Amino acid sequence: xxxxxVTGGQVLRPDLTVERADVLVxxxxxxxxxxxxxxxxxxxxxxxxxxxLVIPGLVNAHTHVAMTLLRGLADxxxxxxxxxxxxxxxxxxxxxxxxxxxxxxGLVEMIRSGTTALSDMYFExxxxxxxxxxxxxxxxxxxTAVTVxxxxxxxxxxxxxxxxxxxxxxxxxxxxxxxxxxxHSLTTVGEEYLREFVPQALEDDLSIHLHANETRDEVTxxxxxxxxxxxxxxxxxxxxxxxxxxxxxxxxxxxxxDLLAETGTGVAHCPASxxxxxxxxxxxxxxxxxxxxxxxxxxGAASNxxxxxxxxxxxxxxxxxxxxxxxxxxxxxxxxxxxTANGAALLGFDSGRIETGxxxxxxxxxxxxxxxxxxxxxxxxxxxxxxGSDVRHTVCDGxxxxxxxxxxxxxxxxxxERASEHAASLVERADD
Ligand SMILES: CSC[C@H]1O[C@@H](n2cnc3c(O)ncnc32)[C@H](O)[C@@H]1O
Ligand SMILES: [Zn+2]
Numbered sequence: 001x002x003x004x005x006v007t008g009g010q011v012l013r014p015d016l017t018v019e020r021a022d023v024l025v026x027x028x029x030x031x032x033x034x035x036x037x038x039x040x041x042x043x044x045x046x047x048x049x050x051x052x053l054v055i056p057g058l059v060n061a062h063t064h065v066a067m068t069l070l071r072g073l074a075d076x077x078x079x080x081x082x083x084x085x086x087x088x089x090x091x092x093x094x095x096x097x098x099x100x101x102x103x104x105x106g107l108v109e110m111i112r113s114g115t116t117a118l119s120d121m122y123f124e125x126x127x128x129x130x131x132x133x134x135x136x137x138x139x140x141x142x143x144t145a146v147t148v149x150x151x152x153x154x155x156x157x158x159x160x161x162x163x164x165x166x167x168x169x170x171x172x173x174x175x176x177x178x179x180x181x182x183x184h185s186l187t188t189v190g191e192e193y194l195r196e197f198v199p200q201a202l203e204d205d206l207s208i209h210l211h212a213n214e215t216r217d218e219v220t221x222x223x224x225x226x227x228x229x230x231x232x233x234x235x236x237x238x239x240x241x242x243x244x245x246x247x248x249x250x251x252x253x254x255x256x257x258d259l260l261a262e263t264g265t266g267v268a269h270c271p272a273s274x275x276x277x278x279x280x281x282x283x284x285x286x287x288x289x290x291x292x293x294x295x296x297x298x299x300g301a302a303s304n305x306x307x308x309x310x311x312x313x314x315x316x317x318x319x320x321x322x323x324x325x326x327x328x329x330x331x332x333x334x335x336x337x338x339x340t341a342n343g344a345a346l347l348g349f350d351s352g353r354i355e356t357g358x359x360x361x362x363x364x365x366x367x368x369x370x371x372x373x374x375x376x377x378x379x380x381x382x383x384x385x386x387x388g389s390d391v392r393h394t395v396c397d398g399x400x401x402x403x404x405x406x407x408x409x410x411x412x413x414x415x416x417e418r419a420s421e422h423a424a425s426l427v428e429r430a431d432d
Contacts, residue, residue, distance in 0.1 A: 009049025025360035057116025059343025062268035062297025066102035113388025114363030273299035
């Protein structure tokens with residue numbers, strides 16, 4: 001039996017208090033086995049958390065991890081133009097090897113910035129699952145189906161693949177990979193396909209993840225065509241339930257917020273992407289007040305342009321206040337909970353908190369820095385002042401993924417070189 005002791009630091013507890021404590025994790029079960037007074041616990045191996053804060057590993061509730069290859073390729077456009085003119089033509093050239101290279105780069109970036117779990121939507125999901133396995137992280141993965149612009153055979157094949165991937169990969173990487181059925185959005189998957197395939201997903205108890213109500217341009221055609229708000233239409237199809245979470249949820253009215261709350265449907269809020277694409281401001285405080293579980297996601301690196309969840313917490317707090325016209329809205333503690341416990345609840349993992357019995361997924365923040373001085377309130381620092389580069393160690397499932405800022409699960413230099421080569425050749429092919 002092998003146990004790892006995270007020692008000498010302060011610890012963020014589930015009630016958001018901070019105390020001096022040591023954390024003992026079992027590398028066999030992958031769980032936290034004790035959180036106790038400094039100096040009272042022993043382990044076979046130690047991680048030095050002195051001058052540090054031990055926090056739950058962050059949960060990125062919505063991303064497209066392999067899109068690191070498209071980082072900085074097309075900026076300063078709204079969603080529709082960005083996808084149709086820039087992103088989709090390049091994605092049409094992606095190979096499985098490209099996706100593997102992009103996913104590894106994104107996972108390294110996440111480990112370096114304290115993220116231990118992600119929810120991903122993309123293609124070539126076996127490659128992504130293998131990369132997650134090697135990274136030692138936790139993930140909810142799926143193949144994203146799009147039917148617009150496809151003939152019936154291709155449309156069905158996409159939806160079948162989304163179901164098959166969700167059935168096949170659930171439980172991969174020793175249970176660290178879970179899956180979702182993924183219609184891309186309510187406007188990019190036709191109604192006849194949603195009505196046929198969603199019941200199949202529900203019959204198999206598959207969770208569902210989709211983009212919804214991201215831009216006004218996505219809402220209007222649904223209201224025009226179906227005479228219903230998008231989430232009423234989604235509910236009519238059976239898409240909303242306790243195992244579903246939608247990405248974005250920006251343009252939701254009061255009736256849709258009630259629907260999300262009544263059905264137990266969660267929201268993965270993506271503040272940076274929503275600002276960069278000028279999609280709008282999600283009413284996050286209203287969602288939370290209604291009892292909706294709201295997590296935080298970076299979206300892909302092409303619309304962010306990084307995968308740093310500390311940036312995302314800060315953005316969520318800032319834009320949440322603007323949206324509510326209230327400086328007390330979406331406060332520091334709330335965004336920390338959104339990026340940890342709420343994200344874990346959306347993804348269905350027993351993580352997001354430093355507590356005996358929880359998954360041993362954690363990060364140690366180095367507090368010995370000018371921008372973190374003085375330390376009046378460490379929850380405030382997590383929300384507003386810490387950067388991903390302040391992370392000293394990252395642990396998932398009891399295994400050390402990064403020790404003293406050195407990533408142990410990948411050769412970081414090789415991953416970066418390979419991703420750069422794949423990105424260059426991908427863009428060349430797309431330009432031909
Ligand atoms: C097939 S995987 C996901 C699909 O979605 C595209 N995408 C990336 N960001 C967004 C976004 O904010 N809204 C909608 N779709 C997005 C991505 O490029 C893939 O094609
Ligand atoms: Zn997305």
